[in-house]
Amino acid sequence: MARPSKYVSRSDLGWGTSPAASADPRSGLVVHYDSSNQNLANRDHSACLTYWRNTRAFHTGPSRGWVDIGYSWLACAHGYVIDGRGPRREQAAQPGGNRTHYSVTLATGPTDTITDAQINAVRELRQWLADDYSNAGTVLGHRDFIATSCPGDRAYSMVRDGTFTQAPGPITGGEGSLLGLKEGDGLLPGAPVEGVKAVQRLIVAAGFGTTLDPDGVDGRWGPATSEGLLQARRYVGSGVSSIKSMTGESYAQLIRACARREAERAVSGLGAPVDGDDGS
Known part of the structure; x- marks a missing residue:
């Protein structure tokens, strides 16, 4: 190439x-x-x-x-x-x-x-x-x-x-694409496994991984994943009372929850030093 x-x-x-x-x-x-x-x-x-x-x-x-x-x-x-x-x-x-x-x-x-x-x-x-x-x-x-x-x-x-x-081309994971989940299909049994895993990992990164217990990041979207997403959204101020689908708004709030949690870790001294720190 x-x-x-x-x-x-x-x-x-x-x-x-x-x-x-x-x-x-x-x-x-x-x-x-x-x-x-x-x-x-x-x-x-x-x-x-x-x-x-x-x-x-x-x-x-x-x-x-x-x-x-x-x-x-x-x-x-x-x-x-x-x-x-x-x-x-x-x-x-x-x-x-x-x-x-x-x-x-x-x-x-x-x-x-x-x-x-x-x-x-x-x-x-x-x-x-x-x-x-x-x-x-x-x-x-x-x-x-x-x-x-x-x-x-x-x-x-x-x-x-x-x-x-993945090979270069259309994005089927990442911020711009709901990690492979089309809006509205996030709770369906056929939702892409890797997309669901990515959302679950973000729930963990946002500090709500215990909601996924005992199965953890398993690629299956059930009540535990919905609860984790709900808690993450509420953490950044959403007034939502239930999760009906994986929408763009849901994903944006999940990302904000991760960013907020990461900032809190940095303030508490659990964050990282400036990148590139080993001095070769």
């Missing part, structure tokens, strides 16, 4: 070849996010390039002192894959996996939108690495390596439900 269709190279950015050590990461791709909201989905693509240049300046400056930007790539909200250290380079992104896995950051914060174009950018990147660089194509989250909130609960649910490992 050719490299992703919307690609910004280091030379496009005015950067030379990365001075980072050579490596041959073949074990997979690790998804990251930012520690604060950037609102890049609502800004021009030029803002993504500015963000990326500023990130490199921070990583190579006195606060970090790294030889280059920490990540392999950025998948921006407008669907571009933007070079960081690039192929066959060691990263400073995830301790324990800097030489074995590539890294891609979404540059999203706790409540930023993860766009369909961004999801497809990760999919194209993953497929390109598998085809041209003998990478296993496995997608993980930063929290699979260390205790951290990165890449955020929403992105991590997409890691877990396989959203990023």
Whole structure:
């Protein structure tokens, strides 16, 4: 496969070849996010390039002192894959996996939108690495390596439900599509199992996982899942008294519940440090 269709190279950015050590990461791709909201989905693509240049300046400056930007790539909200250290380079992104896995950051914060174009950018990147660089194509989250909130609960649910490992094309998982559930069919026996699992994982991330006991995340939508969704919606101020279907409003409130819970964890000291913290 050719490299992703919307690609910004280091030379496009005015950067030379990365001075980072050579490596041959073949074990997979690790998804990251930012520690604060950037609102890049609502800004021009030029803002993504500015963000990326500023990130490199921070990583190579006195606060970090790294030889280059920490990540392999950025998948921006407008669907571009933007070079960081690039192929066959060691990263400073995830301790324990800097030489074995590539890294891609979404540059999203706790409540930023993860766009369909961004999801497809990760999919194209993953497929390109598998085809041209003998990478296993496995997608993980930063929290699979260390205790951290990165890449955020929403992105991590997409890691877990396989959203990023699907072939590039129409989104059948992720924010823009109700995770594969068509509006109104969420309580039907035939609702997609992976979509139901993703909603259940978000219920857990929002802090209401006990409602799913004893079966947990099982891909079956029954009274327990409805109760978990109801509690999550009420947590962010909804006055709804029962769940009749999985609507766009339901999903939006579930996402807000996850973001609120994540912010509470950060305030209480259970959150994560700024991403890219192992100092390679």
